[in-house]
Amino acid sequence: MTSAKSGGEGDDIRSMQCGGSCHSDPALNATSAAMVSVEQPSSKWAGLLTTVTVNITDFPESETRIVGVFLLTNDQGAKDTPQHEGWTIVADPNGGVVNYIETRVSNGETSVSVTWTLKAPVVAGNYTLLASIHHGGVGNSVSIHGNSWPISFTIDEPPEDLPRLASTFTPPNTRLVNQETIITLETEDVTDYIVEMRVPGAQSVTLDVVEGTFTIPPAINSGSIEWRATLSGVGPDQQTPWFTLIAKEEGWQSDRVELYLQAFSLLFLMTGLVLVSNRKPRAEKIDLVGVMGLPQPDITAQIISEPQQHSTPVVEHNPVISTIPPVPIEGLPAGWTMEQWQHYGEQYLQGGLR
Amino acid sequence: MISAGTFHVITTELVVGMFALAGIAYLLLVLDKKRETADIVAHWAMLGGLLALPLTIIFGIYANPTEQISNQLLANKVLLSFSALGISVGVLLNRWLNKGPISGRLHPSIGMVACGMILLVASLGGMYTRGESLLFFLPKDIVLIFPVWASTILLLMGLMLISKSAVDHRRG
Numbered sequence: 001m002t003s004a005k006s007g008g009e010g011d012d013i014r015s016m017q018c019g020g021s022c023h024s025d026p027a028l029n030a031t032s033a034a035m036v037s038v039e040q041p042s043s044k045w046a047g048l049l050t051t052v053t054v055n056i057t058d059f060p061e062s063e064t065r066i067v068g069v070f071l072l073t074n075d076q077g078a079k080d081t082p083q084h085e086g087w088t089i090v091a092d093p094n095g096g097v098v099n100y101i102e103t104r105v106s107n108g109e110t111s112v113s114v115t116w117t118l119k120a121p122v123v124a125g126n127y128t129l130l131a132s133i134h135h136g137g138v139g140n141s142v143s144i145h146g147n148s149w150p151i152s153f154t155i156d157e158p159p160e161d162l163p164r165l166a167s168t169f170t171p172p173n174t175r176l177v178n179q180e181t182i183i184t185l186e187t188e189d190v191t192d193y194i195v196e197m198r199v200p201g202a203q204s205v206t207l208d209v210v211e212g213t214f215t216i217p218p219a220i221n222s223g224s225i226e227w228r229a230t231l232s233g234v235g236p237d238q239q240t241p242w243f244t245l246i247a248k249e250e251g252w253q254s255d256r257v258e259l260y261l262q263a264f265s266l267l268f269l270m271t272g273l274v275l276v277s278n279r280k281p282r283a284e285k286i287d288l289v290g291v292m293g294l295p296q297p298d299i300t301a302q303i304i305s306e307p308q309q310h311s312t313p314v315v316e317h318n319p320v321i322s323t324i325p326p327v328p329i330e331g332l333p334a335g336w337t338m339e340q341w342q343h344y345g346e347q348y349l350q351g352g353l354r
Numbered sequence: 355m356i357s358a359g360t361f362h363v364i365t366t367e368l369v370v371g372m373f374a375l376a377g378i379a380y381l382l383l384v385l386d387k388k389r390e391t392a393d394i395v396a397h398w399a400m401l402g403g404l405l406a407l408p409l410t411i412i413f414g415i416y417a418n419p420t421e422q423i424s425n426q427l428l429a430n431k432v433l434l435s436f437s438a439l440g441i442s443v444g445v446l447l448n449r450w451l452n453k454g455p456i457s458g459r460l461h462p463s464i465g466m467v468a469c470g471m472i473l474l475v476a477s478l479g480g481m482y483t484r485g486e487s488l489l490f491f492l493p494k495d496i497v498l499i500f501p502v503w504a505s506t507i508l509l510l511m512g513l514m515l516i517s518k519s520a521v522d523h524r525r526g
Contacts (some may be wrong), residue, residue, distance in 0.1 A: 258502060263432050264509060270441045
């Protein structure tokens with residue numbers, strides 16, 4: 001990888017790609033001037049949901065302003081995704097479930113923050129997370145990379161009576177515009193809870209919970225809202241992280257079965273059409289001996305002596321030829337070939353080419 | 355584990371290389387130059403590309419294992435590659451049934467169309483993964499998906515044409 005891919009590479013599960021920038025070949029790669037940092041997880045209970053935010057500041061000048069962000073567990077470039085350490089990605093900042101996402105730094109801005117929702121490993125212990133970014137520069141730029149410092153923290157076993165979301169509960173990541181979202185919380189050791197909703201950065205509002213279910217109103221435009229629950233029970237009250245719900249316009253979609261049926265139809269149709277295109281017409285066969293009482297010119301010899309690319313049908317035992325006008329008694333006109341005669345002989349006989 | 359996307363790239367290189375070679379050879383046939391050599395190269399290169407093409411399609415499908423296809427570029431890639439596959443099979447069958455070089459310009463022209471379609475599919479792949487393509491001026495986000503009944507009719511028409519061609523060939 002020597003130059004930045006201006007269109008990005010697409011969100012995916014990826015190991016870190018330093019592209020060699022760590023080996024300092026400035027002709028091929030460069031180190032980013034941006035500052036990258038990872039915030040501590042919002043909660044640190046084994047097997048429970050938490051959020052991790054990556055902050056990118058001092059983002060340098062870039063033509064596309066696209067930045068790719070990796071959430072990683074080490075900087076070795078292999079076995080470094082959160083999944084390798086037992087984390088489960090519940091939601092990435094773009095509404096998917098991957099550790100590498102691409103986002104755009106707004107014009108006039110030099111910073112961007114992205115948040116992953118994760119389910120912590122079920123085994124308590126010490127864990128490390130770090131973030132890495134790559135982006136382009138101006139013009140046909142080389143690939144530019146930057147890493148955060150790793151953060152270390154301890155994941156503990158949750159107390160037995162801790163009010164919590166059930167391990168089977170997965171918050172929704174995305175929805176369509178103009179579509180409300182009904183969520184039923186699955187909880188453990190919870191007697192009551194309240195749910196708040198907010199537009200990122202704005203004041204939160206409390207939602208009504210009816211029989212364990214609450215409704216997030218539809219979004220008018222593409223964008224995201226956040227929600228969280230405050231869980232009450234025998235143990236101390238617990239707040240879930242802010243879960244992001246992204247509203248997207250309904251895009252183009254096609255069912256695979258329909259698409260593949262059409263693809264196979266085209267396959268057979270194209271094969272059939274091409275095969276038929278080469279079908280020789282069942283033309284009348286003209287016996288030159290019998291036509292107009294003309295004596296038989298030595299056509300067979302001429303045709304046989306022709307290279308094989310002239311595929312004029314010839315019956316060797318009975319000199320019969322299809323669609324060829326009868327050859328005059330004096331033979332072919334001077335300089336003519338049989339192929340020319342086949343095409344223009346009729347015109348010649350009618351006097352058009354004399 | 356090596357992902358299906360990586361295998362897709364490897365097999366795509368094979369297909370594109372073979373079809374590019376075949377395309378040049380078909381061009382020579384259209385221009386009536388070096389007919390004997392071009393005839394052999396065109397059809398063998400196309401056969402090589404055809405052997406790799408199903409693998410490319412399968413790995414491409416596994417690289418995006420969702421029930422819904424939500425990108426027009428991917429849908430166009432699928433439709434174009436299957437169409438090119440059909441044309442190529444037809445071209446090779448015609449050549450095989452003819453038991454010798456086929457005269458005229460129609461046959462190599464159809465071969466060139468198949469090669470062009472494969473190169474277009476490869477270009478769409480570049481557009482999908484990198485957002486860049488030399489064929490940036492083509493409208494790649496327009497895709498026509500037929501209803502099931504229309505595709506079924508097309509499928510039956512195709513099978514009928516193939517059957518008819520087979521019967522005609524047997525009759526000589």
